[in-house]
Amino acid sequence: EVQLVESGGGLVKPGGSLRLSCVASGFTFSSYSVNWVRQAPGKGLEWVSSISSSSSYKYYADSVKGRFTISRDNAKNSLYLQMRSLRAEDTAVYYCVREDYFNSQPLDYWGQGVLVTVSS
Amino acid sequence: DIQMTQSPSSLSASVGDRVTITCRASQSISTFLNWYQQKPGKAPKLLIYAASNLQSGVPSRFSGSGSGTDFTFTISSLQREDFATYYCQQSYGTPPWSFGHGTKLEI
Numbered sequence: 001e002v003q004l005v006e007s008g009g010g011l012v013k014p015g016g017s018l019r020l021s022c023v024a025s026g027f028t029f030s031s032y033s034v035n036w037v038r039q040a041p042g043k044g045l046e047w048v049s050s051i052s053s054s055s056s057y058k059y060y061a062d063s064v065k066g067r068f069t070i071s072r073d074n075a076k077n078s079l080y081l082q083m084r085s086l087r088a089e090d091t092a093v094y095y096c097v098r099e100d101y102f103n104s105q106p107l108d109y110w111g112q113g114v115l116v117t118v119s120s
Numbered sequence: 121d122i123q124m125t126q127s128p129s130s131l132s133a134s135v136g137d138r139v140t141i142t143c144r145a146s147q148s149i150s151t152f153l154n155w156y157q158q159k160p161g162k163a164p165k166l167l168i169y170a171a172s173n174l175q176s177g178v179p180s181r182f183s184g185s186g187s188g189t190d191f192t193f194t195i196s197s198l199q200r201e202d203f204a205t206y207y208c209q210q211s212y213g214t215p216p217w218s219f220g221h222g223t224k225l226e227i
Contacts, residue, residue, distance in 0.1 A: 035217070045156075045164065045207055047217040059215035095163055105211035106154040106169035113163055 002026040002109045004096045009114035016086050016118070022079040022096030022111055030054075030074035033099040035107060036081050038092035038116075046092075049081065050099065064090075086118045122146050122210050126220025133198055133225060141193045141223045143208035148188045152212035155184055155193045158222075159204045167206075168193065203227055 008020040020036070036048040049070040050059045058070050069082040079096055096111040123146040133139050143153065151171035156164040166175045168184035171191060181196045195202055208220040 035215075044222045045158075045209075045219045047215065047219065050215040050217070057214070061216055099211075100169070103173070104152050104154075104170040106166050106175075107156075107164075107209065107211075107217075108166050108169070108175070110163035110165070 002098065004098065004109060004111035006094065006096045006111045006114035009094065009116045011117045011119065012086055013120050014087060014118055017082070017084045018086065018116060020081040020083065020094055020096075020114060020116070024077045024079065024096075024098070027098070027109075029077040033101060033105075034072065034079045035097045035099055036070065036079075037095045037097050037107065037110075038090075039095070039113075040089070040092040043092075048094070051079070053101075083116070086116075088118050090116060091118045092116060121216050122149065122212065122218050124208055124210055124218050124220040126208050126223055128223060129221060130224045130226065132227070134227065135198055135200055137198045139195050139198060139225065141206055141208075143186075143191045143193070143220050145189045145191075145210055145212075149210045149212035151187050152210055153184070153186065153191045154209045154211060155182075156207045156209065157202075157204045158207065164207065198225075200227075 003025045006022045033052050035050045051070045067085045071080045093113040095113045097107045098109040100108040125144045153171045155168040158164040172184045183194050206223045
C-alpha cells in the first residue's frame with residue numbers, strides 16, 4: 001500500500017523558518033518525482049514545488065521561489081521542504097504528493113497533509 | 121504558465137442527477153488533464169488521468185473527455201458520497217502544474 005506521511009508543521013512567526021518532511025512507503029520511492037501541494041484555509045489547491053527522481057530537476061512556484069527549497073533522500077525514502085522567510089500567506093495545509101510519470105504525470109497518491117500556520 | 125479555468129464554481133444537484141463540470145486551459149495541453157475529488161478535511165483523490173482514463177478503483181459513473189484546451193468531467197448518476205469539491209489539473213510538459221479553482225458540488 002502506497003503511503004506518504006508528512007511531519008514538521010506547526011506555528012511559526014512571520015520571517016521564520018520551518019522544515020517539512022515526508023516519508024514514503026509501499027513503492028520504489030527513487031523511481032518517482034514527488035511534489036508539494038498546499039491549500040490555504042477555505043481555498044483551492046496550489047502546486048508549490050516538484051523534484052525529479054534523482055534530484056536532477058527542481059521546480060518552484062513563483063510565490064515561493066527563492067524562499068523554499070525542495071530536496072529528497074532516496075536512501076531514507078524521504079522528501080523535504082525547507083521553508084524560509086515565511087509569510088502569513090504561506091499558511092496552509094501542505095501535502096506530499098507522488099507524480100505518476102508513467103501515466104501522463106497525474107498526482108496519484110497524496111499524504112494526509114500537515115498544517116503550517118504563520119502568525120505572530 | 122498555463123492557467124486553468126473551471127466552471128461552474130458551485131453546483132447544486134440531487135441524487136441520481138447527471139452533472140458536468142468543464143475546464144479550459146489557456147493553451148493546448150493535449151490530454152494532460154486530470155480530475156480530483158476532495159472531501160472536507162481530506163486529501164484530494166485522483167479520479168481521472170490523461171483526460172479520460174479512470175483511476176483504479178474509481179466507480180464507472182465518473183468519466184472525462186476532451187483534448188487540446190477544452191475538457192469535461194461527468195458524473196452520470198450522482199450518489200450521496202459524490203458531494204464534494206472537484207478540481208481539474210494540467211500536467212503538460214514540465215512544472216509548474218496548475219489547478220482549476222474547484223467546483224463545489226452540493227445537495
